[in-house]
Amino acid sequence: xxxxxxxxxxxxxxxxxxxxxxxxxxxxxxxxxxxxxxxxxxxxxxxxxxxxxxxxxxxxxxxxxxxxxxxxxxxxxxxxxxxxxxxxxxxxxxxxxxxxxxxxxxxxxxxxxxxxxxxxxxxxxxxxxxxxxxxxxxxxxxxxxxxxxxxxxxxxxxxxxxxxxxxxxxxxxxxxxxxxxxxxxxxxxxxxxxxxxxxxxxxxxxxxxxxxxxxxxxxxxxxxxxxxxxxxxxxxxxxxxxxxxxxxxxxxxxxxxxxxxxxxxxxxxxxxxxxxxxxxxxxxxxxxxxxxxxxxxxxxxxxxxxxxxxx
Amino acid sequence: xxxxxxxxxxxxxxxxxxxxxxxxxxxxxxxxxxxxxxxxxxxxxxxxxxxxxxxxxxxxxxxxxxxxxxxxxxxxxxxxxxxxxxxxxxxxxxxxxxxxxxxxxxxxxxxxxxxxxxxxxxxxxxxxxxxxxxxxxxxxxxxxxxxxxxxxxxxxxxxxxxxxxxxxxxxxxxxxxxxxxxxxxxxxxxxxxxxxxxxxxxxxxxxxxxxxxxxxxxxxxxxxxxxxxxxxxxxxxxxxxxxxxxxxxxxxxxxxxxxxxxxxxxxxxxxxx
Numbered sequence: 001x002x003x004x005x006x007x008x009x010x011x012x013x014x015x016x017x018x019x020x021x022x023x024x025x026x027x028x029x030x031x032x033x034x035x036x037x038x039x040x041x042x043x044x045x046x047x048x049x050x051x052x053x054x055x056x057x058x059x060x061x062x063x064x065x066x067x068x069x070x071x072x073x074x075x076x077x078x079x080x081x082x083x084x085x086x087x088x089x090x091x092x093x094x095x096x097x098x099x100x101x102x103x104x105x106x107x108x109x110x111x112x113x114x115x116x117x118x119x120x121x122x123x124x125x126x127x128x129x130x131x132x133x134x135x136x137x138x139x140x141x142x143x144x145x146x147x148x149x150x151x152x153x154x155x156x157x158x159x160x161x162x163x164x165x166x167x168x169x170x171x172x173x174x175x176x177x178x179x180x181x182x183x184x185x186x187x188x189x190x191x192x193x194x195x196x197x198x199x200x201x202x203x204x205x206x207x208x209x210x211x212x213x214x215x216x217x218x219x220x221x222x223x224x225x226x227x228x229x230x231x232x233x234x235x236x237x238x239x240x241x242x243x244x245x246x247x248x249x250x251x252x253x254x255x256x257x258x259x260x261x262x263x264x265x266x267x268x269x270x271x272x273x274x275x276x277x278x279x280x281x282x283x284x285x286x287x288x289x290x291x292x293x294x295x296x297x298x299x300x301x302x303x304x305x306x307x308x309x310x311x
Numbered sequence: 312x313x314x315x316x317x318x319x320x321x322x323x324x325x326x327x328x329x330x331x332x333x334x335x336x337x338x339x340x341x342x343x344x345x346x347x348x349x350x351x352x353x354x355x356x357x358x359x360x361x362x363x364x365x366x367x368x369x370x371x372x373x374x375x376x377x378x379x380x381x382x383x384x385x386x387x388x389x390x391x392x393x394x395x396x397x398x399x400x401x402x403x404x405x406x407x408x409x410x411x412x413x414x415x416x417x418x419x420x421x422x423x424x425x426x427x428x429x430x431x432x433x434x435x436x437x438x439x440x441x442x443x444x445x446x447x448x449x450x451x452x453x454x455x456x457x458x459x460x461x462x463x464x465x466x467x468x469x470x471x472x473x474x475x476x477x478x479x480x481x482x483x484x485x486x487x488x489x490x491x492x493x494x495x496x497x498x499x500x501x502x503x504x505x506x507x508x509x510x511x512x513x514x515x516x517x518x519x520x521x522x523x524x525x526x527x528x529x530x531x532x533x534x535x536x537x538x539x540x541x542x543x544x545x546x547x548x549x550x551x552x553x554x555x556x557x558x559x560x561x562x563x564x565x566x567x568x569x570x571x572x573x574x575x576x577x578x579x580x581x582x583x584x
Contacts (some may be wrong), residue, residue, distance in 0.1 A: 019491055020410025027403035027462055034437070034459045035425055041436035100328050103321065116572025117329050120336055123571045124564035125520035125538045131546075131556055132335050135342065141350070143338060143357040164353075185335070193575070197582035232582065246429025249522040253542055267431035274435045275527055287432045298424065 046285035051278050065285035074261040074269060079289070082266040085176060086245045089183040093240045094233060096184070097191035098226070101199045104192065122189035130253035133182045137168040137254075175255040175263035182254070183244045191236040198232030199225070238301045245294065266290055336561070343368065343558035350553065368554035377532045378559055381540035384450055385519050385563075388536060391454050392518040393511050396461040400510065401503075403462075404469035405495055409481075422470065426463035430523045433459070441528050452528040453536065457518040464517070465510040468582075472506035473499060505580050512574055516567070537563050 046066065049059040069075055100118070104111075121129065136142065145165050148154035156162040168178045202225070210220050226233070248267035251257060257264035257272070266289060274283015341357075342350065344364035355361045372378045407422075437456055438447075446452040476499065484494045500507075525539035532544065541559045545552040571578075 016410045016491055020406040023402035023406035024411060027399040027466060030399055030458060031425055031462060034440070034456065035428060035433065035463075038433045038436035038440060039428060041439065042432060045436060096328075099324070103324050103328065106321070108321075112572065112575070114325060114329060115575040116569055118332050119571045119575060120564065120568040121332050123516070123568035124336075124560065125522070127520075127522040127538045127542050128560035128563060129335075131542055132339050132560055135551075135553055135557065136335050136338050140353065141357065146357050185331070189332070193578050194582050197579045200579065201583060235582070242429065246431050248431055252522075267429070270431060271434075271523070271527075275438070280435055280439075284435045287435065290429070291432060294429070295424075 042284045042288060045281050046288050048281050050280045061281075065282045066289075069273075069282055069286050069289070074264055075286075077261045078257075078264040078266045078269045081176060081264060082245060082290075083293075085180050085183065085265065086241050088180045089187070089244045090237055090241050092180070092184045093187055093191045094195075094237055096188055097195045097236060098229065098233070100188070100192045101196040101229075102225075104196055105199045118192070119189045121186045124186070126186060126247065126249045127253060129186050130182060130250045133178070133185075133250075134169075134254050137178055139165055139167050139170060142166070142168070169255045169263075170259055172259070172262035175258075179250055179254065179263065179265075182250050183247070187240050187243060191240055194232055194236040194239065195229060198229045202228045234301050238298060241297055242294065245290065245297075336564070339557040339561050343554050343561055345554055368552070369558045371552075372555045372558050372562075376555065377535070377540060377544055378537075378555075380533060381535055381537045381544075382563075384534060384540075385537040388450055388453050388457065389515045389518050392457045392461060393514045395454070395458050396465050396514040397507065397510065399458065399462050400465040400469060401500070401507065404466045405473055405499060407466070408470055408473035409478075409495075409499075410491070422463050422467045426460070426467065430460065430521070434523055434527050437524070438527055446528075448529055448531040448534055450529075450534050452534075453518075453521075453524060456524050456528070457521065460517050460521070461514040465514060468510060468513070469503065469506050472503050476502055505577055508574065508577055509580075512571065512578065516571070519563075519567070 047060060047062060049061050049065075104115075104118075108114075124132070137144065142165070145154060148160065148166070149164065152158050154160045154166065155164050160166070166174060168174045206224060206228075207220065210224055215223070246267055248265065248271055251263065251265045251268045252271070255263040257268055266286065270283045270286035270290075272283075273286055274280050277283070344366070345360065346362045346365050346367075349355060349360065349362040352361070437459075441447055441452045441455070444452075444455075446455060480502070481494045481498050484498050485491065489497065519536070520538060521536075522538045525536045526543075529535055529539065532540065535543070537559070541556065541563075545556045545559065
């Protein structure tokens with residue numbers, strides 16, 4: 001009996017296909033239940049007339065929710081702002097991450113302490129980071145305003161005067177700029193870590209050889225460093241774009257989309273419509289608008305990464 | 312001369328990046344100890360203590376707010392989510408990289424695409440599922456949904472790890488009479504330790520920093536997390552408890568930053584494969 005028992009166990013441990021399926025199944029079923037089903041539910045919702053008061057999916061209304069959302073004046077603004085904020089954050093983050101990885105690839109004394117300080121923004125939960133920046137750029141007590149006033153750039157009779165404050169969150173472009181800055185600030189450590197993973201993998205000899213050949217700093221940067229970093233720059237860019245485009249926390253806690261709809265972003269608008277406004281179906285429709293953009297971006301990025309990898 | 316110039320420009324660059332990262336945090340820490348009369352005076356230099364610093368607002372945070380409850384909830388949810396994530400993601404990643412054939416190795420993109428679906432797209436239907444399960448206003452609602460973020464991400468990360476591991480190590484173990492399952496436990500798992508450590512940090516971080524699910528699924532104070540609880544409890548209409556808000560943010564993020572910072576090189580390695 002005992003012998004038969006071990007035989008069964010050994011054969012289960014050795015039947016790779018079955019073992020593989022068993023090991024994959026829990027994760028697969030979980031994701032199917034809590035990502036797959038909700039995803040299709042989101043599509044069904046967006047085609048229905050469900051509200052918070054009556055959340056059942058019935059009353060098929062076709063594309064009416066989409067049409068309704070698209071005709072609202074907030075939609076083009078929110079879409080435009082989402083794209084602007086995502087692109088600006090992406091570019092700034094990648095440039096800064098490349099520069100920062102160039103510094104952190106070296107060994108120097110007390111590196112661990114610098115690493116703790118540099119990683120701080122990313123360790124902070126997003127909502128607390130947003131609250132921190134809300135206070136940093138406060139309409140009345142912002143220390144940046146105070147510094148600008150000391151430098152005679154702000155206040156009566158100065159270039160940015162006559163007001164004593166810039167009211168960062170009360171203006172369209174300053175508000176969008178502030179949201180972009182917060183995103184760059186919180187995502188730069190992550191992007192740096194990803195780029196650094198590529199940077200440390202470049203053999204040192206390549207740079208020494210380039211130096212012997214007399215190549216200047218920028219020549220080395222554009223001919224050697226950036227091409228070698230490309231796959232991981234794509235990964236870093238994808239993370240950054242994804243985390244910014246899908247995020248509503250920063251805008252929800254700072255400008256709240258205001259003044260008016262001037263700094264509204266798609267995810268927060270979906271939240272306002274779907275949960276605060278109670279129109280679940282319209283909220284779902286707005287949220288679904290983001291998916292094609294995300295999908296196109298990801299496919300593009302991954303194709304670039306593959307091409308760079310195979311070269 | 313040239314060497315000195317290069318060294319000083321290196322440290323200048325490092326200093327600029329560090330200032331950008333820590334300036335808002337320094338501002339946060341300065342604020343936490345300020346008296347009201349000092350804080351709300353536009354004429355004051357905001358960077359120094361014009362009145363003596365006080366611990367009043369930090370004591371307020373621990374004795375007169377629900378901050379301790381939020382901390383407990385966040386820590387509990389974080390630990391449970393890390394455990395669930397590892398139980399689901401580690402076997403799945405190993406299976407995809409070794410056992411289910413050629414398509415498994417190439418499934419990295421598909422796994423990543425799942426991570427790409429943002430919470431903002433799923434929170435409305437998930438809200439319905441959570442209320443169907445009568446889990447709204449409990450920490451279990453969040454424990455149920457957070458692995459949707461952490462499992463795809465960690466599976467993707469570990470997939471790279473297992474793929475970069477030389478097959479020969481396990482093959483020789485198989486020849487020596489180990490079963491596939493044993494070789495997974497005894498050889499692949501210890502070798503993947505850096506990847507698993509990275510996953511633990513990420514899963515904990517992702518579950519602590521989520522705001523949207525925590526704000527939508529939980530409205531009772533008793534089940535709130537730090538992320539959603541601190542801004543809602545300490546911002547009441549037009550009244551902002553700035554010092555306590557800043558203290559709460561500092562208390563949560565500085566220990567996290569130390570943990571992350573010490574794992575910095577590990578995280579870099581995590582992305583290398």
